Amino acid sequence: MPPHAIGKDVALALLIGLLAGLPGLAPWLVTGAQLPLQNLWGAEVLPQQMPLSLLPLSQYELTTLVALMTVGGAAAGLAVRLWSPARRRLVVWCAAGGVLAVQATATVQAFSVLDAGLAGGAMSGVYFAGLLAGVIAAIVAGLVALLLIAAKSRALTALGIGLIAVPFGSWVGEWAGNLAGAGNLSAPVLTLLRWLPAVLVGAALAWCGLRPARRAFVWLVNLAALWVVPALFISVNYVLGTRLPERxxxxxxxxxxxxLTATLGPDGGAGPTVLLALAIALAGAAVGEFARRRRRR
Incomplete structure (x- = not known):
């Protein structure tokens, strides 16, 4: 490719990354982006007096942070895959750079605000370090999602979609909750949010198919993630909601x-969602196989 064409691809990839990173954070930004109240804040303030923060830094919002970061990376990966450029590797990493620029900027700003307001002491240091580690892990997870979804391989793309299905459901739930107001979600919306990850996983597996046989591994991983990740989210939210440093x-x-034992067990509620995803995947794969055989005739 001539240099001007490469430069155009690089610029477009960076723009894709920037535009994908911002919508990832959007469910939080539309709330006004005021830092949540902190147990270790240095002064007594009202919620509306908290400073502006580009991330909802709080031990109660860790799963929300995971959703915000992973959806931004996944959106950039999907855009690159739909584009399918000639210099895919270069474009993928440039798009990743755009996403990381947005997320790193938000991280630096948010933690600067948090550091300025926390009371001194060892507890504040542990709290700050724990949140920072969680945000960095979420950024890395978003980068992994981007690389998987942007890959040429259908199997890798389906694997990436399966791994971000539950965080994406949480991201949509944040949008719905912020727009409707806390506690105002209707029963149909709650039902949709419950089944959305299963539908997403089922559609990805149906598109992936079962041929060659090694793609069965993708099916196994995605269905296992649909079972385990919600249990992890529930456990993290519950445990961190108990004011972790004091326990x-x-x-x-x-x-x-x-x-984890309760949420992963037969009464945990994950069984029906996994069965729905499997049913959608098998039905879609069967339809795809039937269509392929008809084209061969």
């Missing part, structure tokens, strides 16, 4: 084990 580590470990 005994052994008690926390026991609590996590009990919650």
């Amino acid at each position: 005994d580590p052994q008690e926390l470990a026991l609590m996590i084990r009990q919650i």
